[in-house]
Amino acid sequence: MTKQHLNYLLSGLLVATVLICPSAYADDGKLLATGGVTTIEGAGGGGLVPWATTASYAEDGEWGLTVNGNFADADDFQLGVQSVNATYGNRIEVSYARQRLGLNTIGGDLKQDIYGLKVRVAGDLVYGDLPQVSVGIQHKRNTTFALPQAVGAVDDSGTDIYLSAAKAWLAGPFQRTWVANFTLRATKANQLGLLGFGGDKNDDYEAMAEASVGMFVNRHWLIGAEYRQKPDNLGFAQEYDWRDVFVGWFPNKSIAVVAGYVDLKSIAGLPDQSGAYASIQISF
Helix, strand or coil, X not given: CCHHHHHHHHHHHHHHHHHCCCCCECCCCXXXXXXXXXXXXXXXXXXXXXXXXXXXXXXXXXXXXXXXXXXXXXXXXXXXXXXXXXXXXXXXXXXXEEEEEEECCCCCEEEEEEEEEEEEEECCCCCCCCCEEEEEEEEEEECCCHHHHHCCCCECEEEEEEEEEEEEECCCHHHCEEEEEEEEEEECECHHHCCCECCCCCCCCEEEEEEEEEEEEECCEEEEEEEECCCCCCCCCCCCCEEEEEEEECCXXXXXXXXXXXXXXXXXXXXXXXXXXXXXXXXX
C-alpha cells in the first residue's frame, strides 16, 4: 500500500469519528454481511456493482452509517475512492463518493464526485420468495473535465439510473450460503464518468447489465466474482467491460475487508489494465 493509499484510509477513519453521534444506530437486526460492502461509486453492493441491499445493518426505525475506502492499482492507473453512506430502516440509502484516478503513464489525475440515492421497493434478500428489489440514482460531476473534453466527451456531469435485484440462499449448492445480484443501468458515463459523459460516437443513454455472485465459505468469509458492462461512446479509444474476483472478510458487523483482482482490459487506449483491488468498510 502506497503512502497515498494510506492517506485515503486514514481520512476515511477520521470522517467516521467525526460523524458519530448519539442516535439509534443499527445493532443486531440483519444477518452478518447481508449489506455487502461498498462499491467504487459509493453505493452498497460489491466492488464494481451496486446491489439491491442497503449498505448498513439498519433495520426498521434504525439509522446506519458506513465509511469506506476503496483502492485499485492497475498497470497504468491508480483509483482511490473515499465514500460515506447513510441508511434508514433497511429502506433508504444515501451516499457520497469522491473518486481520484491517477494517470501514472501520462501524469496528472481525473476526479469526480458522486451523489447517490437508493430505495428498496420490494422483497427481501433473505426472507420470502421475492428477491430484494431496489431502484437507484447516481449523479456524477467530473471536476477535471479538460482532458475528457479534449478526447471527445460531451458533458462534465451525468446521471445514472439503475434497477437491482438480489437474493440470498442460506442452504444453496455445496451446503453453503450464496448471494446473487443483477443490476440494469441506464448511463452515458465514460469510464464511470472519469472521462466525462457522452461522446463523439454516442451521446444517448444505453442500458448496461451488471452482475455479482458470491459464496460464503463460512459466516465470515465470502468469495465471488463480478461483471460490469460498459458503454463505448468515445472514438479515440474503445471502452471495455470490467470484471473481478474477490474475497471478503466480515469479522463482525463493524468491519468488512475485501481484496481482489480486477481485469479492466484497455483504458484510454492503454492495454492490459489489470491488478489488485482492496476495500475497507467501517459500519455504525
